[in-house]
Amino acid sequence: MPPCRHWAEVPPVRTSGTCLLRSRGEGPRQTVREAFRLVRRPWRVLRAPECGRRRGVDTVEQPTIVAEDLSIAYIERAAGRPHEALSGATFTVEHGGILGVVGTAGSGKTALGRVLSGRGDEGRDSWPFISGGSLHAAGLDLRYPSRADRRRLTLDIGYLAQESGDGLRNDLTVGENIAEPILSRDRSFERRRLGRAAAMLIDAVDLELGMLNKFPFELSRGQRQRVALAQALIVEPKVLIVDEPAQGVDIIARPALFTLLERINAARQCTMVILSHDLATVQRLTEDILVLDRGFVIARGRIDDVLAKPDHPYLLRMREARDFARAPLPGLVERDALLAVDRVADGLFGDFDAATVQAEAAELAEEKLVEQRPEFARFTKQGED
Template structure:
């Protein structure tokens, strides 16, 4: 039985085993075998492993999502798992209603799962509207705009449909969709998957800001140690469903005893430089707004400043002779 202290932790996995039914057969395959770990609120854990290591199955289970009838969708076969106080092995009716609101989940193919009959804005808002059709549409629209800006996409994309976007753009829309409910735990499977290399710094910066501002617990699953290391030094290394190591990256890679850990250390030595690309000032400002909260009352001074800037930019676009005033004003602020 879990103690009261366990409920204060964000994630408690105890001797957790996960299996799935192999596609096209009735044979059960064990993806994860007897792993245990705990996460405090606000902690970031990187789960590292090659294809077939069990990390994606773990991510799906941690997300709490269930898809009955879907082949190869994993299920818990042993041990216990609690996320923000919810029993994910035997969730209650209340737990099932809370899961999608308390746990954000971005799968590798989330961008491909967006509804093509909804606009980008409607897709982002869907996790809220599917539960409350009376939710204030104006507040939702403002939140969707903040999110699309924060994931470094143009506001004009809000009115487009997913089939009009590239795969990387769709994945960033799915990223925004996962954040719209402001989850207390966020599970991200391959955070850089399919995303243009120039856009990746914005996504990692957004995750970092949300973690700091909202004490959001994060589990990042990836084969790429460089991607994980941008946000945390704490890792759990999986290999064929078993835990090879748990600790900081330096601890795990010091005198590695396993061939996979040795390859990780070698790869790290060649990948210590930061990802290329810069995040635009406007995108950074949008990230701060998202991190501070999507549904708070807007700052009147900020709204006034935004309106003034918009009017100035419109004037410059219409009257080229005023461009020097716009440039001088920007230089003074810098």
């Protein structure tokens, strides 16, 4: 077989309904070294065309996630009765769309993410359940899943929980952990191909290939979380639920993680739900949000529209937070970066007058913002100098 140049030339790589990753140029006789060399190339993910046409699976025209009057509850252990975490939520997410779910602590984000993941019947303690309404994702009925739905759930819906990195198996290497979702279904799956997919994924989540042979306990929390993302991706889910994507990931690695999520969304039309208390995190990936407050949906739509006329105290606070993040600090120098930084540095422990610097910098007529720790500078309010 000649090296593949286009995905359409590649026969579907499937096992038990699972589709795997292949990169361009893959041929049957490549050595591991060659395979690894390919890893650095932009990888492309191939889902066999017929995978999307399995019976009952959503079509492109249909929204991938449909929640109607959805209520979610936990069983309170002490009281032994249900505690409603989300009430009467109705929303849809289009095929290939990204929905950001924003809300304060305890608003019901995690509860929603968990039921969307469909992992409710895995015997977990304190797992929420759908107490009312309906929820469908990737063509699966998440309230009353059939046996076939249950089998497909973990293939079609990927879930990266806040604590997923901590759930990796310490008796398996990182590579084995990534491959586990495949091997747990098909022990005879071709190992070389699986190794290759794991290598591509570890590279995609911006970790060293050498990490494949380490054990999870040898990794930092942020690294483990990225391994968990690679693990969630190996089965090429149609829907990916990510709870607090920035949590535990250091600030340097965050852009790479967000870029990866964007690429997955674009390359595979993978529908995503990003849950976070932080609007800025969500906004990095989508403009389309659902806002929760104390178990109720209080807004749904594009961020700018939702915050244009806030009719709820939480939306008002969200808007203030967003405007604060966007606004230059009072009296902050907006012009030439070097000049401003020099002057601020000069005045760090002395008598720094931002207004004077601002006036000088304005002459340079450049539109740059300078970030400066406010506690070191004595700023005047804009318009008051």
